[in-house]
Amino acid sequence: xxFRDLAYETSSALLANRARSLLTILGIVIGIASVIAMTxxxxxxxxxxxxxxxxxxxxxxxxxxxxxxxxxxxxxxxEEMGQALAGDYEFVTGYTYAxxxxxxxxxxxxxxxxxxxxxxxxxxxxxxATQGRLFTEEEEEDGAMVVVLGGSSVQNLFGSPDADxxxxxxxxxxxxxxxxxxxxTDTPYQSDIAYMPxxxxxxxxxxQGGYSSWQILGFAREGSDMYAVAAxxxxxxxxxxxxxxxxxxxxxxxxxxxxxxxxxxxxxxxxLDATTxxxxxxxxxxxxxxxxxxxxxxxxMMLTNVTERIREIGLRKALGARRGDITGQFLLxxxxxxxxxxxxxxxxxxxxxxxxxxxxxxxxxxxxGGSGELVPVISPATVVVATVICVGIGVVFGWYPxxxxxxxxxxxxxxxx
Amino acid sequence: MSAVIDVRGLWRIYETAAGHTTALxxxxxxxxxxxxxxxxGPSGSGKSTLMNTLGCLDRPTAxxxxxxxxxxxxxxxxxxxxxxxxxxxxxFQSFNLLPRATVLRNVMLPLVYSDRPVRDRxxxxxxxxxxxxxxxxxxxxxxxxxxxxxxxxVAIARALVNDPAIILADEPTGNLxxxxxxxxxxxxxxxxxxxxxxxLITHDPEVAAWADRTVHIRDGxxxxxxxERAYLAGLARVEEGAAAGPSPTSSAAQKNRxxxxxxxxx
Numbered sequence: 001x002x003f004r005d006l007a008y009e010t011s012s013a014l015l016a017n018r019a020r021s022l023l024t025i026l027g028i029v030i031g032i033a034s035v036i037a038m039t040x041x042x043x044x045x046x047x048x049x050x051x052x053x054x055x056x057x058x059x060x061x062x063x064x065x066x067x068x069x070x071x072x073x074x075x076x077x078x079e080e081m082g083q084a085l086a087g088d089y090e091f092v093t094g095y096t097y098a099x100x101x102x103x104x105x106x107x108x109x110x111x112x113x114x115x116x117x118x119x120x121x122x123x124x125x126x127x128x129a130t131q132g133r134l135f136t137e138e139e140e141e142d143g144a145m146v147v148v149l150g151g152s153s154v155q156n157l158f159g160s161p162d163a164d165x166x167x168x169x170x171x172x173x174x175x176x177x178x179x180x181x182x183x184x185t186d187t188p189y190q191s192d193i194a195y196m197p198x199x200x201x202x203x204x205x206x207x208q209g210g211y212s213s214w215q216i217l218g219f220a221r222e223g224s225d226m227y228a229v230a231a232x233x234x235x236x237x238x239x240x241x242x243x244x245x246x247x248x249x250x251x252x253x254x255x256x257x258x259x260x261x262x263x264x265x266x267x268x269x270x271x272l273d274a275t276t277x278x279x280x281x282x283x284x285x286x287x288x289x290x291x292x293x294x295x296x297x298x299x300x301m302m303l304t305n306v307t308e309r310i311r312e313i314g315l316r317k318a319l320g321a322r323r324g325d326i327t328g329q330f331l332l333x334x335x336x337x338x339x340x341x342x343x344x345x346x347x348x349x350x351x352x353x354x355x356x357x358x359x360x361x362x363x364x365x366x367x368x369g370g371s372g373e374l375v376p377v378i379s380p381a382t383v384v385v386a387t388v389i390c391v392g393i394g395v396v397f398g399w400y401p402x403x404x405x406x407x408x409x410x411x412x413x414x415x416x417x
Numbered sequence: 418m419s420a421v422i423d424v425r426g427l428w429r430i431y432e433t434a435a436g437h438t439t440a441l442x443x444x445x446x447x448x449x450x451x452x453x454x455x456x457x458g459p460s461g462s463g464k465s466t467l468m469n470t471l472g473c474l475d476r477p478t479a480x481x482x483x484x485x486x487x488x489x490x491x492x493x494x495x496x497x498x499x500x501x502x503x504x505x506x507x508x509f510q511s512f513n514l515l516p517r518a519t520v521l522r523n524v525m526l527p528l529v530y531s532d533r534p535v536r537d538r539x540x541x542x543x544x545x546x547x548x549x550x551x552x553x554x555x556x557x558x559x560x561x562x563x564x565x566x567x568x569x570x571v572a573i574a575r576a577l578v579n580d581p582a583i584i585l586a587d588e589p590t591g592n593l594x595x596x597x598x599x600x601x602x603x604x605x606x607x608x609x610x611x612x613x614x615x616x617l618i619t620h621d622p623e624v625a626a627w628a629d630r631t632v633h634i635r636d637g638x639x640x641x642x643x644x645e646r647a648y649l650a651g652l653a654r655v656e657e658g659a660a661a662g663p664s665p666t667s668s669a670a671q672k673n674r675x676x677x678x679x680x681x682x683x
Contacts, residue, residue, distance in 0.1 A: 001529055001530060002529075002535065004535070005529045012517065012518070016517055311513065312515065315509075315513045315515075316526070316530070317474070317498065317501075318472070318474060318501060318507045319501065319502065319507070319526055319527040319530060319575070320498050320499065320501045320502020320503070320527055320530035320531060320579075321498060321502075321530045322494075322495045322498040322499075322530070323494060323495065323498075324495075325530060410474045410475075411469045411474050411475050414474075414509070414513070
């Protein structure tokens with residue numbers, strides 16, 4: 001029996017009993033839709049958390065190191081580390097913080113938090129200018145008097161979050177700086193921040209009493225195992241600066257002995273995965289009950305189909321149908337129902353996820369530690385899994401009725417009234 | 418002429434909850450290629466069991482069945498299905514057409530289970546339908562829109578479409594009026610002239626008269642026409658005797674009578 005024959009038999013059988021087929025499909029639609037809606041919501045919450053925590057930069061490594069004797073690393077140390085760990089990092093860049101009162105021609109802020117960095121920092125943090133541009137390598141080397149505004153500083157210095165600030169002048173401390181661009185972000189709690197070339201900040205602000213400890217941002221090479229990168233970095237730093245390895249469970253560190261802290265987004269993402277996995281399991285357990293009910297509906301329908309067509313089965317066998325032909329015919333019917341139900345169910349589930357997100361999204365995401373608007377996420381993996389589940393349900397619940405039909409004795413089947 | 422069907426010592430015993438039921442008791446039968454054979458018998462005589470065995474739908478409990486020289490009594494179920502698909506054509510009393518499908522689709526149904534290429538199917542179905550004399554305008558009708566005689570001719574076309582050696586017909590005129598039945602029998606006769614072997618089951622002597630040869634089945638045993646005539650003559654004598662009053666001394670008549678007891682009327 002060729003596939004097109006099977007397809008013909010399947011479609012004509014399903015169309016012959018439209019109402020019954022549709023009701024059975026509905027059962028699968030509900031089952032798949034609930035699985036998809038739950039997964040989409042939970043993935044949405046996770047994506048929201050990842051975005052809020054800045055964890056979408058999975059190659060970024062944040063490194064803090066205090067050598068013994070309260071001697072902070074300087075930019076030379078960071079450069080040396082970048083060369084030593086060139087196999088792990090595309091680049092490492094140092095940055096530090098400074099700040100002070102700032103004012104524009106129309107407004108002022110009490111304290112502008114300044115990140116003093118190199119342009120590589122923007123790449124490592126995944127930041128892009130939303131107006132104007134970021135400062136360049138040359139500007140950083142020359143100690144140019146430029147800043148990039150971020151957070152709420154555009155609003156607080158120039159009146160609105162979208163105010164045109166490029167080319168305007170901002171006074172920070174005792175000097176005037178030209179705004180070359182701004183970075184607008186969606187994070188919920190924003191402070192007044194600005195980015196300044198590191199060399200500029202060192203001569204103009206830090207020399208006047210700002211912080212002088214350098215943080216390090218590493219950008220791992222593509223495809224790196226982030227745990228290995230972190231471990232390499234730690235052992236390099238412990239050895240290079242002769243810092244004793246912390247004992248198991250040690251939480252406090254003295255500045256005499258030194259201190260190393262390496263953090264990758266990976267550990268946080270994994271932790272987040274573990275948290276959402278519990279919710280996912282719970283939701284899927286509930287959703288799979290409706291799938292089970294849908295599957296039972298399929299079996300019920302197929303048993304009725306087989307009983308109704310006993311004489312037809314007998315006839316087909318008399319005309320030369322093998323057991324496999326009969327099994328295939330009924331199995332394809334149930335699998336088709338599941339796939340049709342699955343396709344509709346993915347659509348309905350996605351729609352339902354949006355509906356749920358708008359009704360109860362904030363409650364759900366705050367339950368898991370997030371905040372703000374919830375956007376459901378359907379990953380390709382979810383759709384693949386849903387498809388596999390559909391085919392599986394079709395086969396599992398269609399198998400028994402199909403075999404029952406196929407094993408029927410042709411003589412008795414032909415005689416059946 | 419070579420025997421296309423060669424059955425020797427065929428037994429069929431059913432296991433039922435009540436015990437054993439013996440439907441065939443050592444049946445032997447040879448059918449030559451191109452022969453038109455009628456099997457007559459009352460209900461319960463075992464004729465359906467014989468038909469199902471000849472049609473490879475059922476396997477005998479004991480005995481040998483060679484179909485075109487191949488021993489089929491021990492084939493697996495799927496091999497039997499292949500034999501049915503390639504060597505046999507069935508015509509049923511109740512036509513057994515798929516009511517929702519078109520005439521053409523019904524006739525093509527056996528080809529679905531054969532190895533024939535898809536592109537040949539429609540042509541084969543057209544030829545089969547033409548050979549049973551069904552007008553072309555019906556080919557795309559749904560089969561439940563046809564009359565009984567037309568349905569049975571569609572069923573015969575379906576039996577022919579795989580070009581089988583043997584056509585097995587189980588009471589093909591049972592649901593038809595006399596005139597339509599005659600038309601159907603003429604169709605069988607035409608098939609025989611084209612070289613098909615035809616085996617027909619009936620309880621109607623007028624239908625059996627179309628065949629070259631008639632065999633009779635009773636209590637699972639097969640009798641030739643001559644044996645059956647002798648038997649019927651014996652039965653008539655016994656009934657005359659019974660009407661005249663039983664003769665207590667005639668042990669032969671008694672024996673004969675007891676042999677006939679329980680035989681349903683013909």
